[in-house]
């Protein structure tokens with residue numbers, strides 16, 4: 476791997492160093508280490524105590540960008556119904572939570588749930604300036620699973636809609652790459668995105684990954700191992716789009732579903748992961 480001097484900095488992951496905060500940001504994650512006692516300490520590969528624990532969380536910048544996007548969406552849709560707002564916000568929240576579900580992010584997810592509810596409460600207050608607080612809360616918020624502040628449409632409606640909460644996201648513990656495997660074995664998406672070529676990845680897919688800098692063209696988040704990625708026709712075939720390189724882009728499956736609902740396409744996407752591969756513990760392994 477080449478490192479550009481201008482984009483590289485040595486970061487101490489355990490202690491603050493020369494006014495720089497410990498840890499560093501990488502692909503939207505913040506990685507740092509905490510000193511801990513012997514009962515919670517991490518261990519090296521030989522089982523020896525390390526005296527610290529590594530914590531991987533969404534970076535501050537990434538949290539802020541995500542929250543800004545939610546706020547912008549709420550602002551943009553202020554004249555629309557609650558159902559429209561929920562249908563626009565859910566994929567944004569789901570995508571972000573999915574991306575960060577391997578980080579230790581419970582506290583951050585809870586904070587973002589709270590901030591989002593607060594923003595939606597203000598949205599309701601602004602819409603009904605002559606109504607009381609009780610009226611507004613019972614119009615837009617329901618009690619679901621013991622949570623009084625679930626933003627959801629009325630149960631009487633034909634198709635009730637519930638806003639997804641960050642705090643419902645299950646945290647997936649990351650499983651480390653075992654033993655002496657090279658990153659080249661496991662990280663198909665990473666290496667394809669960097670090089671635009673990979674012995675196991677079909678050439679068109681690898682060059683699309685490189686062109687998109689490893690990110691989904693719909694939600695803008697990085698693809699990660701375990702994601703379901705599909706090829707999408709930018710202009711759908713039903714509208715005369717061709718199956719050719721310049722009309723193709725890679726999307727998360729859930730992003731693809733979302734796009735297909737609105738762009739008039741009908742065909743289901745095809746996963747880009749080669750047939751002889753399957754996912755296991757966050758790694759692509761050959762079947």
Ligand SMILES: [Zn+2]
Nearest residue numbers: 691694727730
């Ligand atoms: Zn996406």
